[in-house]
Amino acid sequence: MNSALTAVDLVKHYHQGDQVIEVLRGADLRVNPGERLAIVGRSGSGKSTLLHVLAGLDDVDSGEVFVSGHNMTRASANERARIRANNMGFVYQNHHLLPEFSALENVVLPLQIAGVGKHPAREQAAHLLNEVGLGARCGHLPSALSGGERQRVAVARALAGQPAIVLADEPTGNLDRDNAEQVIELLAQLSTKHQTAFVVVTHDVSMLPHFDRVLNLLDGCLKVYG
Numbered sequence: 001m002n003s004a005l006t007a008v009d010l011v012k013h014y015h016q017g018d019q020v021i022e023v024l025r026g027a028d029l030r031v032n033p034g035e036r037l038a039i040v041g042r043s044g045s046g047k048s049t050l051l052h053v054l055a056g057l058d059d060v061d062s063g064e065v066f067v068s069g070h071n072m073t074r075a076s077a078n079e080r081a082r083i084r085a086n087n088m089g090f091v092y093q094n095h096h097l098l099p100e101f102s103a104l105e106n107v108v109l110p111l112q113i114a115g116v117g118k119h120p121a122r123e124q125a126a127h128l129l130n131e132v133g134l135g136a137r138c139g140h141l142p143s144a145l146s147g148g149e150r151q152r153v154a155v156a157r158a159l160a161g162q163p164a165i166v167l168a169d170e171p172t173g174n175l176d177r178d179n180a181e182q183v184i185e186l187l188a189q190l191s192t193k194h195q196t197a198f199v200v201v202t203h204d205v206s207m208l209p210h211f212d213r214v215l216n217l218l219d220g221c222l223k224v225y226g
Protein backbone atom coordinates (compact mmCIF):
# COMPACT_ATOMS: atom_id res chain seq x y z
CA MET A 1 0.00 0.00 0.00
CA ASN A 2 1.22 3.52 -0.75
CA SER A 3 1.88 5.64 2.32
CA ALA A 4 0.60 9.16 2.95
CA LEU A 5 4.01 9.94 4.41
CA THR A 6 7.21 7.99 4.96
CA ALA A 7 10.28 9.21 6.84
CA VAL A 8 13.46 7.15 6.80
CA ASP A 9 16.32 7.43 9.30
CA LEU A 10 15.97 11.16 10.00
CA VAL A 11 18.95 12.77 11.69
CA LYS A 12 18.86 16.42 12.73
CA HIS A 13 21.28 18.43 14.87
CA TYR A 14 21.15 22.04 15.94
CA HIS A 15 24.34 23.97 16.56
CA GLN A 16 24.14 26.52 19.34
CA GLY A 17 27.50 28.22 19.83
CA ASP A 18 29.94 25.34 20.36
CA GLN A 19 27.15 23.07 21.58
CA VAL A 20 25.57 20.41 19.35
CA ILE A 21 21.98 19.47 20.15
CA GLU A 22 21.10 16.08 18.69
CA VAL A 23 17.35 16.27 18.19
CA LEU A 24 16.55 13.45 15.73
CA ARG A 25 18.82 10.41 15.79
CA GLY A 26 17.42 8.05 13.19
CA ALA A 27 13.67 8.60 13.42
CA ASP A 28 11.55 6.37 11.13
CA LEU A 29 7.87 6.86 10.41
CA ARG A 30 5.27 5.50 8.04
CA VAL A 31 1.76 6.95 7.99
CA ASN A 32 -0.88 5.04 6.03
CA PRO A 33 -3.61 6.81 4.05
CA GLY A 34 -6.37 7.94 6.40
CA GLU A 35 -4.42 6.90 9.51
CA ARG A 36 -4.73 8.94 12.72
CA LEU A 37 -1.40 9.05 14.46
CA ALA A 38 -0.55 10.86 17.70
CA ILE A 39 3.01 11.76 18.68
CA VAL A 40 3.83 12.38 22.32
CA GLY A 41 7.13 13.17 24.02
CA ARG A 42 8.54 15.37 26.76
CA SER A 43 9.10 19.07 26.19
CA GLY A 44 12.24 19.59 24.13
CA SER A 45 12.25 16.03 22.76
CA GLY A 46 11.98 17.36 19.19
CA LYS A 47 8.30 17.00 18.26
CA SER A 48 7.99 20.43 16.61
CA THR A 49 11.34 19.91 14.89
CA LEU A 50 10.08 16.58 13.54
CA LEU A 51 6.91 18.19 12.12
CA HIS A 52 8.97 20.96 10.48
CA VAL A 53 11.21 18.35 8.89
CA LEU A 54 8.23 16.27 7.71
CA ALA A 55 6.76 19.42 6.13
CA GLY A 56 10.06 20.19 4.40
CA LEU A 57 10.27 23.50 6.26
CA ASP A 58 13.51 22.53 7.94
CA ASP A 59 16.48 20.58 6.50
CA VAL A 60 17.78 17.29 7.86
CA ASP A 61 21.41 16.27 8.24
CA SER A 62 20.52 12.89 6.76
CA GLY A 63 17.48 10.77 6.00
CA GLU A 64 14.58 11.26 3.62
CA VAL A 65 10.91 12.24 3.72
CA PHE A 66 8.38 11.10 1.11
CA VAL A 67 4.96 12.77 0.96
CA SER A 68 2.39 10.90 -1.18
CA GLY A 69 5.37 9.31 -2.94
CA HIS A 70 7.18 12.62 -3.63
CA ASN A 71 10.71 12.92 -2.30
CA MET A 72 10.49 16.07 -0.16
CA THR A 73 14.10 15.99 1.00
CA ARG A 74 15.67 16.02 -2.45
CA ALA A 75 13.23 18.55 -3.90
CA SER A 76 14.12 22.20 -4.54
CA ALA A 77 12.52 24.87 -2.36
CA ASN A 78 9.93 25.57 -5.08
CA GLU A 79 9.11 21.90 -5.52
CA ARG A 80 8.78 21.47 -1.77
CA ALA A 81 6.32 24.35 -1.63
CA ARG A 82 4.31 22.72 -4.41
CA ILE A 83 4.35 19.28 -2.74
CA ARG A 84 3.19 20.95 0.49
CA ALA A 85 0.42 22.94 -1.20
CA ASN A 86 -0.91 19.89 -3.08
CA ASN A 87 -0.61 17.23 -0.40
CA MET A 88 -0.39 18.67 3.11
CA GLY A 89 -2.51 20.69 5.51
CA PHE A 90 -1.46 22.24 8.82
CA VAL A 91 -3.08 23.09 12.14
CA TYR A 92 -1.11 25.10 14.68
CA GLN A 93 -1.53 25.61 18.43
CA ASN A 94 -2.48 29.19 17.70
CA HIS A 95 -5.08 29.24 14.91
CA HIS A 96 -2.97 31.49 12.59
CA LEU A 97 -6.08 32.75 10.82
CA LEU A 98 -5.72 36.02 8.93
CA PRO A 99 -7.44 38.58 11.18
CA GLU A 100 -8.81 40.83 8.44
CA PHE A 101 -10.45 37.95 6.53
CA SER A 102 -13.72 36.21 7.35
CA ALA A 103 -13.89 32.54 8.30
CA LEU A 104 -14.99 31.74 4.74
CA GLU A 105 -12.20 33.78 3.14
CA ASN A 106 -9.61 32.12 5.38
CA VAL A 107 -10.66 28.74 3.97
CA VAL A 108 -11.03 30.06 0.40
CA LEU A 109 -7.49 31.42 0.33
CA PRO A 110 -5.48 28.17 0.22
CA LEU A 111 -7.89 26.83 -2.40
CA GLN A 112 -7.34 29.85 -4.62
CA ILE A 113 -3.58 29.62 -4.11
CA ALA A 114 -3.86 25.98 -5.28
CA GLY A 115 -5.57 27.24 -8.45
CA VAL A 116 -9.25 26.60 -7.68
CA GLY A 117 -11.52 29.23 -9.28
CA LYS A 118 -13.29 31.79 -7.12
CA HIS A 119 -16.80 30.30 -7.18
CA PRO A 120 -15.91 26.63 -6.66
CA ALA A 121 -13.44 27.72 -3.94
CA ARG A 122 -16.20 29.56 -2.08
CA GLU A 123 -18.53 26.57 -2.46
CA GLN A 124 -15.93 24.12 -1.17
CA ALA A 125 -15.01 26.43 1.72
CA ALA A 126 -18.66 26.86 2.74
CA HIS A 127 -19.10 23.07 2.60
CA LEU A 128 -16.05 22.53 4.82
CA LEU A 129 -17.18 25.15 7.33
CA ASN A 130 -20.54 23.39 7.41
CA GLU A 131 -18.75 20.12 8.16
CA VAL A 132 -16.95 21.66 11.14
CA GLY A 133 -20.28 23.00 12.43
CA LEU A 134 -19.70 26.63 11.46
CA GLY A 135 -22.07 27.01 8.51
CA ALA A 136 -23.70 29.92 10.35
CA ARG A 137 -20.38 31.67 11.07
CA CYS A 138 -18.93 32.01 7.55
CA GLY A 139 -18.99 35.81 7.59
CA HIS A 140 -17.38 36.21 11.01
CA LEU A 141 -13.91 37.65 11.40
CA PRO A 142 -11.63 35.53 13.62
CA SER A 143 -12.00 38.17 16.36
CA ALA A 144 -15.76 37.49 16.36
CA LEU A 145 -15.32 33.74 16.93
CA SER A 146 -14.69 31.77 20.13
CA GLY A 147 -11.32 30.03 20.61
CA GLY A 148 -12.84 26.63 19.79
CA GLU A 149 -14.58 28.03 16.70
CA ARG A 150 -11.33 29.58 15.44
CA GLN A 151 -9.61 26.24 15.79
CA ARG A 152 -12.44 24.56 13.88
CA VAL A 153 -11.98 27.10 11.06
CA ALA A 154 -8.28 26.19 11.14
CA VAL A 155 -9.27 22.51 10.74
CA ALA A 156 -11.51 23.40 7.75
CA ARG A 157 -8.65 25.39 6.22
CA ALA A 158 -6.21 22.50 6.71
CA LEU A 159 -8.61 20.18 4.85
CA ALA A 160 -9.20 22.57 1.96
CA GLY A 161 -7.87 20.99 -1.22
CA GLN A 162 -8.24 17.43 0.15
CA PRO A 163 -4.63 16.93 1.32
CA ALA A 164 -3.39 13.38 1.83
CA ILE A 165 -2.07 14.33 5.26
CA VAL A 166 -2.58 17.01 7.90
CA LEU A 167 0.15 17.81 10.43
CA ALA A 168 -0.92 19.43 13.69
CA ASP A 169 1.34 20.71 16.49
CA GLU A 170 -0.63 20.73 19.73
CA PRO A 171 -3.86 21.86 18.02
CA THR A 172 -5.78 21.78 21.31
CA GLY A 173 -3.05 23.34 23.46
CA ASN A 174 -4.92 26.64 23.91
CA LEU A 175 -8.40 25.14 24.38
CA ASP A 176 -10.40 24.07 27.41
CA ARG A 177 -11.29 20.40 27.79
CA ASP A 178 -14.68 20.52 26.03
CA ASN A 179 -13.38 22.45 23.03
CA ALA A 180 -10.26 20.30 22.85
CA GLU A 181 -12.42 17.17 22.81
CA GLN A 182 -14.62 18.64 20.05
CA VAL A 183 -11.65 19.55 17.86
CA ILE A 184 -10.05 16.10 18.22
CA GLU A 185 -13.39 14.38 17.54
CA LEU A 186 -13.77 16.51 14.43
CA LEU A 187 -10.30 15.56 13.23
CA ALA A 188 -11.16 11.90 13.79
CA GLN A 189 -14.51 12.12 11.94
CA LEU A 190 -13.12 14.11 9.04
CA SER A 191 -10.12 11.84 8.60
CA THR A 192 -12.53 8.91 8.21
CA LYS A 193 -14.83 10.80 5.87
CA HIS A 194 -12.12 12.28 3.63
CA GLN A 195 -9.51 9.51 4.05
CA THR A 196 -7.08 12.17 5.29
CA ALA A 197 -4.18 11.02 7.45
CA PHE A 198 -3.47 13.09 10.57
CA VAL A 199 -0.24 13.37 12.53
CA VAL A 200 -1.02 15.20 15.75
CA VAL A 201 1.51 16.21 18.39
CA THR A 202 -0.25 16.37 21.74
CA HIS A 203 0.55 16.61 25.44
CA ASP A 204 -2.96 15.61 26.38
CA VAL A 205 -3.14 11.88 27.12
CA SER A 206 -6.94 12.05 27.45
CA MET A 207 -7.05 12.60 23.66
CA LEU A 208 -5.10 9.44 22.81
CA PRO A 209 -8.12 7.07 22.52
CA HIS A 210 -9.18 9.04 19.41
CA PHE A 211 -6.07 7.88 17.53
CA ASP A 212 -5.30 4.66 15.66
CA ARG A 213 -1.69 4.65 16.87
CA VAL A 214 0.48 6.56 19.34
CA LEU A 215 4.24 7.02 19.03
CA ASN A 216 6.64 8.46 21.59
CA LEU A 217 9.55 10.62 20.48
CA LEU A 218 12.29 9.46 22.82
CA ASP A 219 16.05 9.92 22.46
CA GLY A 220 15.55 11.17 18.91
CA CYS A 221 13.63 8.10 17.71
CA LEU A 222 9.93 7.26 17.36
CA LYS A 223 8.87 4.31 19.50
CA VAL A 224 5.53 2.65 20.20
CA TYR A 225 3.94 4.45 23.16
CA GLY A 226 2.99 2.65 26.32
Ligand SMILES: Nc1ncnc2c1ncn2[C@@H]1O[C@H](COP(=O)(O)OP(=O)(O)OP(=O)(O)O)[C@@H](O)[C@H]1O
Pocket residue numbers: 014015016021023041042043044045046047048049050
Ligand atom coordinates in the same frame (compact mmCIF):
# COMPACT_ATOMS: atom_id res chain seq x y z
N1 LIG B 1 16.48 26.81 15.90
C1 LIG B 1 17.02 26.14 16.91
N2 LIG B 1 18.33 26.29 17.22
C2 LIG B 1 18.89 25.58 18.22
N3 LIG B 1 18.21 24.68 18.98
C3 LIG B 1 16.91 24.49 18.73
C4 LIG B 1 16.24 25.21 17.69
N4 LIG B 1 14.94 24.80 17.67
C5 LIG B 1 14.82 23.89 18.65
N5 LIG B 1 15.99 23.70 19.29
C6 LIG B 1 16.25 22.75 20.39
O1 LIG B 1 15.91 21.46 19.91
C7 LIG B 1 15.23 20.69 20.91
C8 LIG B 1 13.88 20.23 20.36
O2 LIG B 1 13.01 21.36 20.22
P1 LIG B 1 11.47 21.22 19.79
O3 LIG B 1 10.91 22.57 19.72
O4 LIG B 1 11.41 20.37 18.58
O5 LIG B 1 10.86 20.38 21.03
P2 LIG B 1 9.35 19.97 21.34
O6 LIG B 1 9.35 18.49 21.59
O7 LIG B 1 8.45 20.48 20.29
O8 LIG B 1 9.07 20.70 22.74
P3 LIG B 1 7.69 21.30 23.32
O9 LIG B 1 6.88 20.09 23.79
O10 LIG B 1 8.12 22.13 24.48
O11 LIG B 1 7.00 22.09 22.25
C9 LIG B 1 15.14 21.58 22.14
O12 LIG B 1 16.16 21.21 23.01
C10 LIG B 1 15.35 22.98 21.59
O13 LIG B 1 15.97 23.78 22.56
Ligand SMILES: [Mg+2]
Pocket residue numbers: 047048049169
Ligand atom coordinates in the same frame (compact mmCIF):
# COMPACT_ATOMS: atom_id res chain seq x y z
MG1 LIG C 1 6.86 21.88 20.26
